[in-house]
Amino acid sequence: MTKEVNVALIGTRFMGRAHSNAWSNVRKNFKLDIKPVLKVACGRKIDDHINEFAKQYGWEAVSDQWEDVVSDPNIDIVDISASNKSHFPIAMAAVKAGKHVICEKPLAMTAEEAKAMYLAAKEAGVVHMTAFNYRQVPALIYAKQLIDEGKIGDIRHFDAVYYQDWLINPDFPFVWRNDIVEAGSGAHGDMNAHLVDLARYLVGEVADVSGIQNIFVKERPVRDGSGTREVTADDATSFLCHFNNGALGSFISTRFATGRKNYLKFELFGSKGSLKFELERLNELQYFSTEDDQGDQGYRTILMTESVHPFISAWWPPGHIIGWEHTFIHEVKLFLDAIALKSDLSPSFYDGWRTQSVMDAVVKSSEKKTWVKVEA
Amino acid sequence: MTKEVNVALIGTRFMGRAHSNAWSNVRKNFKLDIKPVLKVACGRKIDDHINEFAKQYGWEAVSDQWEDVVSDPNIDIVDISASNKSHFPIAMAAVKAGKHVICEKPLAMTAEEAKAMYLAAKEAGVVHMTAFNYRQVPALIYAKQLIDEGKIGDIRHFDAVYYQDWLINPDFPFVWRNDIVEAGSGAHGDMNAHLVDLARYLVGEVADVSGIQNIFVKERPVRDGSGTREVTADDATSFLCHFNNGALGSFISTRFATGRKNYLKFELFGSKGSLKFELERLNELQYFSTEDDQGDQGYRTILMTESVHPFISAWWPPGHIIGWEHTFIHEVKLFLDAIALKSDLSPSFYDGWRTQSVMDAVVKSSEKKTWVKVEA
Amino acid sequence: MTKEVNVALIGTRFMGRAHSNAWSNVRKNFKLDIKPVLKVACGRKIDDHINEFAKQYGWEAVSDQWEDVVSDPNIDIVDISASNKSHFPIAMAAVKAGKHVICEKPLAMTAEEAKAMYLAAKEAGVVHMTAFNYRQVPALIYAKQLIDEGKIGDIRHFDAVYYQDWLINPDFPFVWRNDIVEAGSGAHGDMNAHLVDLARYLVGEVADVSGIQNIFVKERPVRDGSGTREVTADDATSFLCHFNNGALGSFISTRFATGRKNYLKFELFGSKGSLKFELERLNELQYFSTEDDQGDQGYRTILMTESVHPFISAWWPPGHIIGWEHTFIHEVKLFLDAIALKSDLSPSFYDGWRTQSVMDAVVKSSEKKTWVKVEA
């Protein structure tokens, strides 16, 4: 018989919507022995927004008291889609209360926090996940398979960018993401976190880094027209790295890449093949193989909609593409599987912590203007 | 207060899934004054499949008696996702019973049937829709806007292809789509129907046609291993046409386009600009404008994820793409809007009929090996 | 020892330039036992243009008397780059005088003329070539190799377009190419001739055709401002065909494809693989193989600059692309090889004739509005 698990969502904005959509749709497409019940959505206050939000996605109740929610004995799963700053206290409380926890990235404000979260979750024996949803893009799981099968050979380079452009206008008003205290970081935490997680997933651990952080527009108007406010979070952060296995890495994240909306891209080069991926065409993977006949070699555009591709048999026939939101459905599916099987999963809090260690090293490197080793 | 409308779905296979997903998700993303209730899913028999299907998508009941379902006074909307042959009898019965009807394409087996369905629906005063879902791709609605704004100028050419490859292997077994009696037609009805509808939407009415139909593999093995069966439905149908406004058209639909999975593509050329669209990258529209500075002219790849783009404000921020299934959610949204507003919509049964008239002319042309005028 | 052959060029405009460039450069990159001497360039009159032209490319003399030139005993090769109308008389005279002849396409104004030219050249035992230069694109020779090796399997579809846009503006003045008497045809002879030759090269002979020809802008201003003149040559010609081997073909040539400059493109689908080519990216060939691992299948973009690719070892290292003009150098190289080896070559006048037969059938089909068999 299907077991029900009660979910509490903390955070009802962008990520809250994406997660709600996933919770409410996962069983339409995947056969699961476990059924998530959308029990309560928790925000900062009870208002029209949260009531409307709950009705839209089918949350049975609303709350503005996350402490109560995470300690409620009826709740099995806590989904943390709230602000970066709140991840640590909520996750620690949830884990302590024995809840399974899925938490948005970046997992914490510092590697230290992230490590504590990981250790607490491990100690508590709960299922824990860092919501690096891009690991659930079929093309990227398939990329990992190609690497694991040896089709790419020894990896030499991982060159990644994450380009957005929503801050290029200096008159764009100050938002919480421009505030280092509120957001923890700017482009770095929001965007490089994804790149670093993918790098660890596909290539391996990062040894050391040399980075720069930059704020192009130092002051921005505040929305109420009362003047300007100093931007303290990075507009752009780039870094170079060595991986433990000898590969070289290059990472660029910026909100000043005019014309690029949500353009995460990487090229990965190995001794036997290479891969290229672009998030705005997430149904495609570019693959070059040196094992093709000599004259026939070239980058293949694999349309990632065949039933042999990861997760795809749950969706539509070949050539019928999926969207960005599907990555969250896959994520929730994995999370529920782990609960059903009482198994570990990846990306866990461990991965959130390891990524945060790389991120912290980059910040330190940028401040010191030198190479910095990633702390183990 | 939100009004509830009860939906009956006839057909629980591929299209039944896509429609169910739409009915169950439309209100998560769109604010509607009307709420669809998934009342009953109707198939050919009551079995594990239909029970599982109903549970997955939340249909309250199941049935194997479509006649009862469409005459049930509790039902407001009949959604016909069943086989092509059944569209006519079900739609006629539903319309007669005063139901609003959304029907998959091709609307009917012949233009004559389609016309009767249109006239009956009009007479009954119900909302009627032919489910040409590609009209609900944001890029294509935007294409239509550019044309209507005069940015493309006088249209000269509409060159469209619809490529699939699932029949290239001669050992692929005989399926109902290979049977002209069951399916009405092959690639023509399944794929050209979409192209013709888009052509009418973007360019205008078709005047006359010259076409060819072809069966490349004449016999296919039957699945039970008992021998082979003659293929009677077309593997490929191509045709040329004149539009009433003087534009020329070219259409190719085939299931023998090796490497193409669901590749609907067109190029549309006007006196001031041009457009290109590919379904497997449905979040993009290519646009060329002669009004750009002379040296700067080129095809623009517009990523159709800005809030100013059709339907997009309901979804995600820029750069976060939608999938194929979203077109059905948009479709259902329009259908419900029309019911709420008691208004007409397009593509209606009228559009289903007009498309069928073009389709029939192509078949006749292929048989007679001459040009055939499209019947008004 | 290297043998010298004396070349006479008839026609000093666009094609004359491309051919002159080829004659003067062929031995820089290819080792040949034969050396072309640029003896005389012949135009309609002796003026500054032709004198300047001869100096630029190194023609030793100029002439305005093609009859004298082609009968000059010193001349070994006649290169006909003059207007379509003049191909027949010049080629017949040249062949009669025992010259080797390379002639621009379309070979003649009619299939009848072309056949006579072919028979005369054969009778005379001279080397004869129709200058379908796109057969000398490395990517297309490679495509032919893949087909001949069986990698594509049985060909099902050849869908080709040739798009240009230089006539879209109705105010663009009348030119000789708009005059059916002068040019023989419009887009059809200029552009479809290339497509048909490639189709014959890659797929095989055409059995029958159904076509349409269209003039979008009926009158154009004459350049001297004295009024307008009626356009009599086709702006666009499209046709469908059956090939003898059962494949289907689709061809579109138009000068009203806004935004496309010299965009010859085709997709060719076979039972085992497929090919795609675009002339504006002539250094690339797209290749899809069903023999790749199931999950890894996709169109490969082969960059046609490896030493194993046709003609490329004569040029630059991998990744260093060649241009459009190189096709003429390859063409001249083949022509000189055939003279040196006293061998046949392809595309010969035979190919020019066979293409012209297809072209004529299309014109007839367009007039009669019915399918027309290609004459053998």
Add this chain to the structure above:
Amino acid sequence: MTKEVNVALIGTRFMGRAHSNAWSNVRKNFKLDIKPVLKVACGRKIDDHINEFAKQYGWEAVSDQWEDVVSDPNIDIVDISASNKSHFPIAMAAVKAGKHVICEKPLAMTAEEAKAMYLAAKEAGVVHMTAFNYRQVPALIYAKQLIDEGKIGDIRHFDAVYYQDWLINPDFPFVWRNDIVEAGSGAHGDMNAHLVDLARYLVGEVADVSGIQNIFVKERPVRDGSGTREVTADDATSFLCHFNNGALGSFISTRFATGRKNYLKFELFGSKGSLKFELERLNELQYFSTEDDQGDQGYRTILMTESVHPFISAWWPPGHIIGWEHTFIHEVKLFLDAIALKSDLSPSFYDGWRTQSVMDAVVKSSEKKTWVKVEA
């Protein structure tokens, strides 16, 4: 009357061929008041290779004594296409002898050498050019124009890669380019030199850098089978930089980018627009403008073959692409123009020196593992 200038070429390998092709073709396509005479080609020894080479390209004589050649009073121009090591002595001698000098990149083995060359050339009053041929790609000159016209706005990012893959096989034998003493550097000098020159051209001067250099395969077999030899030149060099104007830069050059043959690519982001360029598609420029209508914004693929595009009126009609070798013809054209006009040109030895300063700073940064300021 046309003035003749006598050219001496030093170096007859890859670059010698590209330059010879340029000298011999420049007047076919460009009207010049000055005529280069291919006087002497100079190599390391007189052998079949150089004799054949001279015959191919039309060099009147050959030599193995560069000292004699550069001091020959008959010579006006010295073209240095020889090994990196030889640039300094040859250029210094040539300049001293009052010759105009065009020298391949990297200009010298160190910035110090390069500076001396620049000062000597300036002092001598001769025309001097560093052969950064990619500055003569029409798309890149056009990119510069767009920037200068203000269409891109304030530049924020310049992210460039130069990918090749000819060293990925560890069994590929040791070549002179693997030897730091012979080559001066590996990927860095060969490939980053191009990127840095383009960066200076398009963005401006570089302030400081942080780089890494890497050798993936430490030993390679020697060709004669006698064992292996240590690789001392870098396989890959990457660096980050600040530009003086506040923009950030990222540079990656590697010979281990499997599948990439000669893939120089950059993306340049400004406050009003952005540009993207790929060398293997050098006839195209990608341009995004924030000044397009909001819903219509997208990267335009500009096909750089219009007569309004730089250098193109000398070539072919729209849509007829040029190749890699054309950049050298453009280069030589500019050089001859500067001689005719007795004017300065860019990229001169000054540019060669400034680039070398950046290059040296990267090497130092890699050694010291810290940021290094570029010396003025």
